[in-house]
Amino acid sequence: MPAVIRFRRGIAAIVLAASVCVLSAAPAMADRPGGGGSVGGGSGSDTSTSGGTDGDTINASVGAVVFDRSHNGSGTSVGPVTATTSWTPPACWYAPKYSPAAFQAYVEPIWAADSTGYEWDAQQRDRYVNGHPYKDFNKDKTGKGYWWDSYVNKSFPPGWDKCDEPYFWVDTGGAPPANIPNTISTKILGELAYNEIRVPTKEVSLKPAGTTKVNLATWAWLDKTTFKPVSVTASVPVLGLSATTTAEPVSLRIDPGTSDAVTYPASGVCEFNNGSIGEEYTAGDAGKTPPCGVKYLRSSGSGSYQLKATVTWKIHWTGSDGNGDDLPDGSFGRPQDVIVQEIQSVNR
Structure with missing residues (x-):
């Protein structure tokens, strides 16, 4: 026009x-x-x-x-995913x-x-x-x-x-x-549903929590009951068309907030395994290397490091007409403060 x-x-x-x-x-x-x-x-x-x-x-x-969000992430601590590519919904x-x-x-x-x-x-x-x-x-x-x-x-x-x-x-x-x-289709509905996905934004669990020591391995994990697949269905009832877009957590990337740190594994990417990431620290784990975590090599001084834990979600859509496809991965991360102190020694 x-x-x-x-x-x-x-x-x-x-x-x-x-x-x-x-x-x-x-x-x-x-x-x-x-x-x-x-x-x-x-x-x-x-x-x-x-x-x-x-x-x-x-x-x-x-x-x-029409969007059905009944299987979406819920509660006060949820947020939208961001595509890991330049792709955007229609x-x-x-x-x-x-x-x-x-x-x-x-x-x-x-x-x-x-x-x-x-x-x-x-x-x-x-x-x-x-x-x-x-x-x-x-x-x-x-x-x-x-x-x-x-x-x-x-x-x-x-x-x-x-x-x-x-x-x-x-x-x-x-x-x-x-x-x-751009006439409406299950593909467009699946892409529009992507925009409505909401995922948990809970902070990663750390041990030691909040304050750790130089050269001490800090364990990191995510509770499998919190991070599970979520989905949104978009439909146009008058046409009998619908598409369900599902996001499934696949990995956690740990950014220590400083180059003076070592991550576990070295890539900083911890994969989901049986619905959870990492292992919860127990008393018998002292001295062990965590499957997912970080070790700081320098004190944060009078401040703190901003550790950012970013969860990557694999996303795909399935249409009522039998069509379906993958969509770009989505991610959501949030920073959390970590105070790193020098280990104090006593001379006698």
Whole structure:
């Protein structure tokens, strides 16, 4: 769509906002700045949607993505993973949005306001009313399909405004036009679910805890009951499409916060084994080398070192249509203070 059309659709969204209270009692959906798309995503509850599901109201979004977070990480100590590559979830996509009646109720007040210009309004009427190529908003196909439009990732990342195709019709059970990229699919749903994954952010257990000594091995481990696979399912119910994205912890990287340290193993990467990392220190382990840990070679002086423990999560998606694939690994880390003291000796 030319830039001028996108601009006019932006004006249209403003005009519509002023008309919603008169023409619809449905909850308002945020219109995509610069166009007619709705904000995607959702937050808060375990199951949420990016829009309404009533196809006969002005702001309905029948193709809104619904997220089921009931198998996600929970509690107050959770956070999002960060992709270990430059990959990002889709910035925008196309999906069903309006029934014929809802589409008419959306666009006619915009045309009537004349704020978008006679020429543009006439082109729109010709396209959607006069049969070039659609006639009377496709009312004769009511119940047999939907008008599709763009949706936008709720974080508005770069590229959110690239889905600028004009509204198009897709029959129920039919495929969207092959020449339009980013039409909703299980792949896109799996990628959107990636953005909703939340993982535990608990600090790694250390022994000695908080304060250790120079040249004394500090054991590190993670409780297997805390770190277990999590998943989020994204779906578009009106299309019967869904995809579940699962994140499974695979390793812990220890960064001592100083070059004056030795890690165990030497790579600093501790692998998960039977759902846990490392081994919990016991009294009989004194003098042993920990399977996962760190040894500081120099005192932290009057301060502390910032040890950072970063968990890597292997992530993949599986779609309701049998498709699936790996997604970039995700990571989440947090620093914790470690005080390192010199070993004091007594001379007699």
